[in-house]
Amino acid sequence: MSTVSELRITLDGSERVVPAGTTAGEALQADGKHVIAARVGGELRDLAYEVRGGDEIEPVEIGSADGRAIMRHSAAHVMAQAVQELFPEAKLGIGPPVENGFYYDFDVAEPFTPDDLKRIEKRMREIVKQGQRFSRRPVSDEDAREELAGEPYKLELIGLKGNAGSDDGADVEVGAGELTIYDNLDAKTGDLRWKDLCRGPHVPTTRVIPAFKLMRTGGAYWRGSEKNPQLQRIYGTAWESRDKQDEYLRFLEEAEKRDHRKLGAELDLFSFPNQIGSGLAVFHPKGGVVRKVMEDYSRRRHEEEGYEFVNTPHITKGDLFETSGHLGWYKDDMFPPMEVDGGDYYLKPMNCPMHNLIFDARGRSYRELPLRMFEFGSVYRFEKSGVVHGLTRVRGMTQDDAHIYCTKEQMGDEIKSLLSFVLGLLRDYGLDEFYLELSTRDESEKFIGEDADWEEATAALKQAADESGLDLVDDPGGAAFYGPKISVQAKDAIGRTWQLSTIQVDFNQPKRFGLEYQAADGTRQQPIMIHRALFGSIERFFGVLLEHYAGAMPPWLSPVQAIGIPIGDAHVPHLDKVAARLREHGIRVEVDASSDRMQKKIRNAQKQKIPFMLLAGDDDVAKDAVSFRYRNGDQKNGVPIDEAVAEIVKAVEARVQI
Structure with a gap:
């Protein structure tokens, strides 16, 4: 029978009796290097946490998702300590862990330079080597304000205590309950070296940060x-081992090589002229070819699936978006209105309200349903300048937008058919690894309609x-304001995940627009509306494919x-004859008749990532043949022209990668 000096706890699913005063680290027999924290009753805790009767305790390993986040947040604290030691006037913002790393914001007189980052990283390594101990202590609001009197941003966070948990990172600093400060203590003397307002948890000591690197500032x-x-943000990465960090840095190098902005310039596909404006791309002739092929194939597949093509204007009266609800829920993402004929007109951010008007232009019968409308529609969204990024985050885009109007009875089968169509078409473009995300409503006031x-x-x-049959991940609160959605998440060639197609079910817009059809029994019924963007946008999908294929489309x-x-x-002339044969089959072919030497012509073609190079010399002319050189450097000599043409045509028609 346990005494008052003993506590019953559950450890990794088994009940144990431990002495009062036992820490989570002691209960777990944690070494503080592999197991760096504990999960107690579902909450993350430091290993120094004293267990209580009835606690359910699980280990948190450094290589787990939670373990990495804790270790990275501790690295952010080490970085902030290093900054304030080197730049004593720096004021602290926030320092949360993020995917693959961490950051910390500072108010400093001048932006950090690359040399500053080197100095900060060097000082961080010294702090890590010292093995300073992270020590948590609760404080009152009054004491916290007194201790942090010189940190204006921390004082503001103290005032936000009851509202912590927002996307700005405040939840890393303060919780909804008690305030806590973490002290960094000298490993030998226990003297205070640095402190920060933080809810924790942290690794036991700074030595438990095996590998880190500062990456950039902004x-x-x-x-x-x-x-x-505006503060100065320093980004870093941290990992549970040097091998893991080296693997990540190699991944970044590969991702940089694949950056679609760099490839777009090198391959002469598109650009972003300053004279036009941020987030507004122009496609050059070669980029225009790729877009046309993408769109033409998509149109063909949509025709085969029974879609009807529509077209709508770029601007509209504001009343339309009042009806749809977008002015109430989406206005911050729309460009400001322009006054025309005494009224406000808006650049359209989406096509669905106009498609509703097409549906409502005449009476509809149940015999017409499901009615599938499709449009390559240009839309405009006022993305903040800080998030605009090449083709993957633009202000002007072309959506491959479809809206399906169906009966409630047809809804289930239509969604399944849509999802199959979407996945099939994405596979045709060379993506084949997917999972799904189901975005639903939460208690937020942004959602409209009946439960x-x-x-x-x-x-x-x-x-x-x-x-x-695909994995499904829940996304509570991620729905559109008018309805839930499925998002197709696709992995590219180097394992990155991109959100592509979305399928949204909408009961609300048909109500807001008063859409009706005549049912078989003669009654007037409201259709169900399904929103579906397959690429998301042509621009973004173009960028994703360019990076997936590293430019070698x-x-x-x-x-x-x-x-x-x-x-x-x-x-x-011999190659002109071959080119003419290829053009008869719709192949896009050129002949390099420049004065460059042959080896330079080959290098130029390789840089342009052209799939097939057809070389010709005296022997090839005599044999009515060509020498085949592939993009990967392989070569076949003396290939008869008929065989060469057939091989290229077959590869193009089969949509295979070379």
Whole structure:
């Protein structure tokens, strides 16, 4: 029988009796290097936490998702300590862990330089080597204000204590309950070296940060608002081992090589002229070819699936978006209105309200349903300048937008058919690893409509997702304001995940627009509306594919599919003849008749990532053949022209990668 000096706890699923005063680390027999924290009753705690009777305790390993986050947050504290030791006037913002790393914001007189980062990282390594101990202590609001009197941003966070947990990172600093300060204590003397307002938890000592590196700096508005001061943000990465960090850094190097902005310039595909404005791309002739091929194939597949093409204007009266609800819930993401004929007109941020008007232009019968409307529609969204990023986050885009109007009875089968169509078309473009995300409503006031409608729509989406056989991840609160959605998450060639297609079920817009159809029994019924963007936008999908293929697009998508490279001028007519044969089959082919030497022509073609190079010299002309050189450097000599043409045509028509 346990005494008052003993406590019953559950340790990794088994009941144990431990002495009062036992810490989570002692209960877990944690070494503080591999097991760095504990999960107690579902809450993350330091290993120094004293267990209580009835606690359920689990280990948190450094290589787990929670373990990495704790270790990275501790690295952010070490960085902030190093900054304040080197720059005593620096004021602290926030320092949360983020995916693959951490950051901390500072108010400093001058932006940090690359040399500053080197100095900060060196000082961090010294702090880590010292093995300073992270020590948590609760404080009252009054004591916290007194201790942090010189830190204006921390004082503001103390005032936000009851509202912590927002996206600005305040939840890392303060919780909804007691305030806590973490002291960094000297490993030998226990003297205070540094302190920060923080809810924790942290690793036991600074030595438990095996590998880290500072990456870059940038500006960031305090708490994400342009109305607040701009601070200097330092980004870093931290990992549970040097091997893991080296693996991540190699991944970054590969990602940099694949950056679609860099490839877009090198391959002469698109650009972002300053004279036009941020987030507004122009596509050059080669980029225009890729877009056209992408769009043409998509149009063909949509025709086969029974879609009807529509077209709508770029601007509209504001009343339309009042009706749809977008002015109430989406206005911050829309460009400001322009006054025309005494009224406000808006650039459209989406096509659905206009498609509703097409549905409502005449009476509809149940015999027409499901009615599938499709449009490559240009839309405009006022993205903040800080988030605009190449083609993947733009202000002007072309959506491959579809809206399906169906009966409630048709809804389930239509969603399943849509999901199958979406996944099939994405596979045609070379993506083949997916999972799904189900975005639902939460208690936020941004969501409109009846609970019963949301439940029915969510159930239909979930059933379709479950039957797809793909993994399904929940995303509470991520729904559109009018309805839940499934998002297709696709992995690219180096394992990054991109959100692509979305399928949204909407009971609310048909109500707001008063849409009706005549049912079989003669009654007027409201259709269900399904929103579906397959690429998301042409621009973003273009960027994703460019990075997925590292610029070496499969032959069917390559702007130039084959190039003739003569050894000398005398061989140009022979290659012109081959090119003419290829053009008869719709192949995009060029002949390099420039004065460059043959080896330079080959290098130029390789840089342009052209799939097929057809070389010709005296022997090839005599044999009515070409020498085949592939993008990967392989070569076949003396290939008869008929065989060469057939091989290229087959590769293009089969949409295979070379």
